[in-house]
Amino acid sequence: MTRPTIDDIARRAGVSKSAVSFALNGRPGVSPATRDRILAAASEMNWRPHKAARALSGARSDAVGLVVARPAQTIGAEPFFGLLLAGLQAGLSARSIALHLMIVEDTAAEIEVYRRWTSERHVDGFVLVDLQHRDKRVPVLEELGVPAVVIGGPGGHGTLPSLWADDREAMLSLVDYLAALGHRRIAHVAGDEAFHHTRRRIRALKDAARRLDLVDAVSVPTDFSDAQGASATRALLSSPNRPSALIFDSDVMAVAGLAVAAEMGVAVPAGLSVVSFEDSLLTRIVHPAITALGRDTFALGGQVAAMLLAAIDEPGSVRDVQGATPRLTVRESTRAPYTEQGA
Amino acid sequence: MTRPTIDDIARRAGVSKSAVSFALNGRPGVSPATRDRILAAASEMNWRPHKAARALSGARSDAVGLVVARPAQTIGAEPFFGLLLAGLQAGLSARSIALHLMIVEDTAAEIEVYRRWTSERHVDGFVLVDLQHRDKRVPVLEELGVPAVVIGGPGGHGTLPSLWADDREAMLSLVDYLAALGHRRIAHVAGDEAFHHTRRRIRALKDAARRLDLVDAVSVPTDFSDAQGASATRALLSSPNRPSALIFDSDVMAVAGLAVAAEMGVAVPAGLSVVSFEDSLLTRIVHPAITALGRDTFALGGQVAAMLLAAIDEPGSVRDVQGATPRLTVRESTRAPYTEQGA
DNA sequence: GAGTTTTACTAAACCGCTCTAGTGAAACGG
DNA sequence: CCGTTTCACTAGAGCGGTTTAGTAAAACTC
Incomplete structure (x- = not known):
């Protein structure tokens, strides 16, 4: 028993192939009765369109x-990734659009895949993540003329529509909070400057x-790995002017x-406040639970999906969208610094 | 300038369409010179095959x-997932096979997708994960006659080839190790009994x-969530006959x-040994780092990819494969129990 | 009620590729 | 040297849809 084609349906319904096509696609040209x-x-024959045949026309x-x-390790480690994926999926599957996933070595390979x-x-289109400074992928996608949505920005994404979060505003609110608690020495374990x-x-x-007249506000760039995050922390906590609060660019x-602090005998939050710029299960399940800036990554994925679908339906119609500004969830890892507390 | 088709190439090379198809697919019937x-x-015209056209024929x-x-949360949280994905990718991309990812609500929806x-x-085929007891998906895939590889087993996967790890052997070695350290009261925070x-x-x-004459060996089933993992731990640590070692079925x-132990003032490993049945970045970055059974999930993905490709090439040719038995990586979370230590 | 428009439908081309059947020429066999 | 096999290649029919051009009948128009 082979799968039915529109020819089979046509025969069964006693009409032509074209009539079937019209009917199935809700196009005019068939009477309601015939339709x-x-x-x-x-539906009796359990017919499904053959994707390839459709795509061919x-x-x-x-x-x-x-x-x-990204390296495989990172994909597994960062909850961000899985959540984004799931959100994208949810947004796409409603219109039964599939997601083709490809994990490659580097940007050159990535561009090659876009071309191919x-x-x-x-x-029909792409989602571009990890927007970089002077990103080489942007001009390629522009040249290919294929619909694409960038996660990141604002700025640096050429004519491609972008969904961006206000990282600047988020950082300012974070520092305001820490300063209000009394922290004067704040260090930042940053991500990759690229x-x-x-x-x-x-x-x-x-x-x-x-603006706030902080004593110190160092940013230490890393590659986002746990190893570099740990060693940056170790270095910062070993300095004579040890910061009283640390801001980490990722949950990992x-x-x-946090583990480094424990290992060095620095109590959190008594001796050190810790904040993460990314919220996830990770920050919640450790002890002490980490105060974190949260955004709804799943929802973000859904938003991107919607933008991309709109861009595919009507190229050029989609403008930049500002996503929700991340909100701070205070947990157990932040407190007024020990020294100021007594003052 | 529209994309070139094999007709364009044929014209340019002064041959027929069929000759071009033969040449491009390495089929016999063209002389080396013509080829x-x-x-x-x-290559001059930068030709690429049109996937849909190919698939149609x-x-x-x-x-x-x-x-x-699975719920979106889980996808994001478990490193296992991303690593598997990356491993699959690596195995597939070598032969430039794409991976279609779909995240659905429940098994019924999953089956619907298989059908569609x-x-x-x-x-051309499927990878089936999270094998369940009396799994309903197995008979469907068998009925559809589509190539598929199951991760899990042995047993319960019908005629579908499976890649399985020896969970029994792994658990035995784990318990042997804990017993050798002197633990008599071991509890197990398990996953979902389904x-x-x-x-x-x-x-x-x-x-x-x-066999080892342990005093106690309770298994508490959970849904794999951090919440249920935490509450199971809380219950176990509150019991009068508190276990001296806990085995967790997942890294999360x-x-x-571990966080619950910290919160309850139980020192790890001094007062409690903790072992995870799943290894990942998570178990390494927390403090104390957790002793865990590790398997190379990335490699596992690659193996599954290879099996699936073989099953697609030659249906029925693939047999069950036993994957590497997980090996124990001892870290800081295990030690002889406090009370026995003095004895 | 003749001319025009609309409606409902069909025939057939087409998308880009694969693959079978067929053809003419060269190579082979005895 | 003629019949057979092999070789290199071509013509053209699909694959399963979409879509355009065309047609016959029904519905309007005045």
């Missing part, structure tokens, strides 16, 4: 691509430090930093 | 599907307890359990 007959036949491929250039998938008509958002956060911290690094 | 001429023309769709019925994607010829591997582990613990629960 019902055709639809009934189709110039239609959509009904899939979007997500290509990520576009020319093979493999996907990333756009890392730069914005570093700059924001500098500005806030000047925050947890790693 | 070279055709390949040269194709009965060929493969060059994609495999991974459908997961198969009849739409959307993918899962095949959870049942095997519970049974293995019971057997080991009998182990970390959550």
